[in-house]
Amino acid sequence: MKWVWRGLVLVLVAVLALVGVVLARTLMMRAPEAAAAVELPAPPAIDEAAAAARLGEAIRFRTISREAGVVDDPESFRGLHAFLARAYPRTHAAFTREYVNDLSLLYTLPGSDPSAAPILLLAHQDVVPVEAGTEGDWEAEPFSGALIDGMVYGRGAADDKGSLIAILEATEALLAQGFTPRRGVILAFGHDEEVSGAGAAAMAALLRERNIRPWFALDEGMAVVLDEPTTGGPVALIGVAEKGYMSVRVAARAEGGHSSMPQAETAADKLARAIIAIRARPFRGGVQDGPAGALLDALGPRLGFMQRMAIANRWLFGGLIEEQVSASPAGDAILRTTIAPTILAGGAKDNILPQEMHAIINLRLHPRDSVASALAHLRASVADIDGVTIEPEGAPNEPSPVSSTQGEAYALIASAAAAHVPEGAPVAPMLVLAATDSRHYVGVAENVYRFQPVWARRADLSRVHGTGERLAVADMGRMARFYAQLIAAGAR
Numbered sequence: 497m498k499w500v501w502r503g504l505v506l507v508l509v510a511v512l513a514l515v516g517v518v519l520a521r522t523l524m525m526r527a528p529e530a531a532a533a534v535e536l537p538a539p540p541a542i543d544e545a546a547a548a549a550r551l552g553e554a555i556r557f558r559t560i561s562r563e564a565g566v567v568d569d570p571e572s573f574r575g576l577h578a579f580l581a582r583a584y585p586r587t588h589a590a591f592t593r594e595y596v597n598d599l600s601l602l603y604t605l606p607g608s609d610p611s612a613a614p615i616l617l618l619a620h621q622d623v624v625p626v627e628a629g630t631e632g633d634w635e636a637e638p639f640s641g642a643l644i645d646g647m648v649y650g651r652g653a654a655d656d657k658g659s660l661i662a663i664l665e666a667t668e669a670l671l672a673q674g675f676t677p678r679r680g681v682i683l684a685f686g687h688d689e690e691v692s693g694a695g696a697a698a699m700a701a702l703l704r705e706r707n708i709r710p711w712f713a714l715d716e717g718m719a720v721v722l723d724e725p726t727t728g729g730p731v732a733l734i735g736v737a738e739k740g741y742m743s744v745r746v747a748a749r750a751e752g753g754h755s756s757m758p759q760a761e762t763a764a765d766k767l768a769r770a771i772i773a774i775r776a777r778p779f780r781g782g783v784q785d786g787p788a789g790a791l792l793d794a795l796g797p798r799l800g801f802m803q804r805m806a807i808a809n810r811w812l813f814g815g816l817i818e819e820q821v822s823a824s825p826a827g828d829a830i831l832r833t834t835i836a837p838t839i840l841a842g843g844a845k846d847n848i849l850p851q852e853m854h855a856i857i858n859l860r861l862h863p864r865d866s867v868a869s870a871l872a873h874l875r876a877s878v879a880d881i882d883g884v885t886i887e888p889e890g891a892p893n894e895p896s897p898v899s900s901t902q903g904e905a906y907a908l909i910a911s912a913a914a915a916h917v918p919e920g921a922p923v924a925p926m927l928v929l930a931a932t933d934s935r936h937y938v939g940v941a942e943n944v945y946r947f948q949p950v951w952a953r954r955a956d957l958s959r960v961h962g963t964g965e966r967l968a969v970a971d972m973g974r975m976a977r978f979y980a981q982l983i984a985a986g987a988r
C-alpha cells in the first residue's frame with residue numbers, strides 16, 4: 497500500500513504547485529499601460545458650440561457615396577472644400593492643400609526638422625446615403641445638421657465629418673497659439689471611403705512616391721465604449737488592426753433536367769450540404785495572441801478575482817474564456833474569421849432542375865488568416881462534395897497587420913485617449929471589425945491606429961450608417977482637444 501500513499505502525495509504536491517502558479521500569476525497581473533504615460537501639453541481653448549455649428553454646416557453638403565468609382569454630386573464636395581477654407585483660414589494659410597484623385601484633400605505642414613517622420617491624421621469627407629423612406633424616423637432632417645439638446649444631427653455627424661471638423665478645429669487653435677512643429681503634420685481626407693477608398697489609396701501612393709514615411713497614422717474606427725461588455729463600464733478602445741474582407745462564390749453543379757425525375761443529389765442539395773459543411777468548420781479562434789490577447793491583458797487587472805485568475809492563466813483557462821467570449825456574435829467576431837452566407841441564387845423555373853446554383857459567402861478575415869489560407873480552409877471543408885467549387889468574388893482585402901502596443905506612438909495615443917475618458921476608465925487595444933481608409937496606409941505609416949474619443953453606448957452604434965446619426969457637442973469638444981494635444985505632443 498505504500499506506493500499508493502506515495503502516489504497521492506505526488507499528486508497533492510502537483511496540485512499545490514499548480515494552484516501556487518495560478519495564484520501568483522493572478523496576483524502579479526498589472527495593467528500594461530501604467531508604465532508608458534506620455535506627458536501632454538494643456539489643450540488650447542476650444543469653443544465647443546462654434547465647432548458644433550461648423551460641423552452642422554459641413555453636414556449640409558450632401559457628400560454622398562453610393563457606388564465605387566462614381567461621385568454622386570461633385571459640387572457638394574467642392575462646396576465643402578470652399579467652406580473649410582473659409583472656416584479655417586489659419587490652417588489653409590499654414591498648410592499646403594493638394595487635391596488628389598480630384599476630390600480627396602491632402603494637407604501638409606512641414607516640420608522644422610525635415611529628418612523627423614511626420615504624423616498623419618485621417619478622416620473622410622463622404623457619407624453613406626439615407627435609406628429612402630426612413631427620413632421621417634430621424635429626430636431632425638438627415639442633412640440639416642440641426643442642434644437639438646446638445647446633439648448635432650445628420651448623416652456624417654459621427655462617420656466621419658465629426659473627426660474631420662475636429663482635426664481642423666485642433667490645427668486652427670494650435671496655429672492661433674503660434675504652433676511651430678518639429679515633425680511635419682499631414683492631414684488626409686479621402687472622398688470615397690464608404691465605397692472604395694480610392695482617394696485614400698491615391699494619397700497613400702503619393703506619400704510613398706515622395707518617400708514620406710509617417711511615424712503613425714490615426715483614423716476613425718474605435719471610440720470610448722461606455723458599456724464595454726468585459727468590464728461593464730467605460731473603456732477607451734484603440735484599434736490596432738482591422739479585419740480583411742473577402743466574398744466567395746460557392747457553386748454547386750449537377751446534371752439538371754426535368755423536375756419530375758430528380759437525381760439522388762441535385763445542385764440545390766449539394767449547395768445546401770456545402771454551406772452546412774462550411775459553417776460547421778469555423779476558423780481557428782484564440783485568446784492567447786493578437787488583439788484579443790492584448791485586450792484581455794489590458795482589462796484583466798480591472799476585473800474581479802475569478803476573471804482575473806482566468807485571464808492571467810490563459811495557458812490553463814484559455815478554452816473556457818474563448819467559449820464565453822465567442823458565445824456572442826460580437827465577441828466571436830473578435831476571435832476569428834467569420835463566415836456569413838449572404839446570397840443564395842439559382843434556378844429559373846419551378847419545374848426545371850438547375851444545372852448550377854450558387855451561394856455568396858462573406859468572410860471577415862482575422863489578422864492570423866489571409867485570403868489564401870481562408871480560401872484553402874473553405875475548400876477543404878467541401879472537399880468531399882462532388883461538383884462544388886469555391887472562387888473569390890470581387891477584390892478581397894487582406895487583414896491589416898497588428899500595430900504595436902509597445903512603442904512610443906501607441907503610448908502617445910493611449911495617453912491622449914486617457915485624458916478624455918470618464919474618470920479612471922482604462923485604455924485597451926482592439927480589433928476593428930469593419931474596414932476604414934487606414935488600411936491603405938499600411939506599409940506607408942510605421943503604425944496605424946484607429947480611435948476617436950467619442951463617448952458611445954453600444955446601442956448608439958446602430959445610428960452610424962442608420963437612422964438618427966448624431967454627435968454630442970461635448971464629443972466635438974473632446975475630439976478637438978484630443979487632436980490638439982496629440983498633434984502638439986506628437987509633433988514636438
Ligand SMILES: [Zn+2]
Binds near residue numbers: 620655656689716
Ligand atoms: Zn467612416
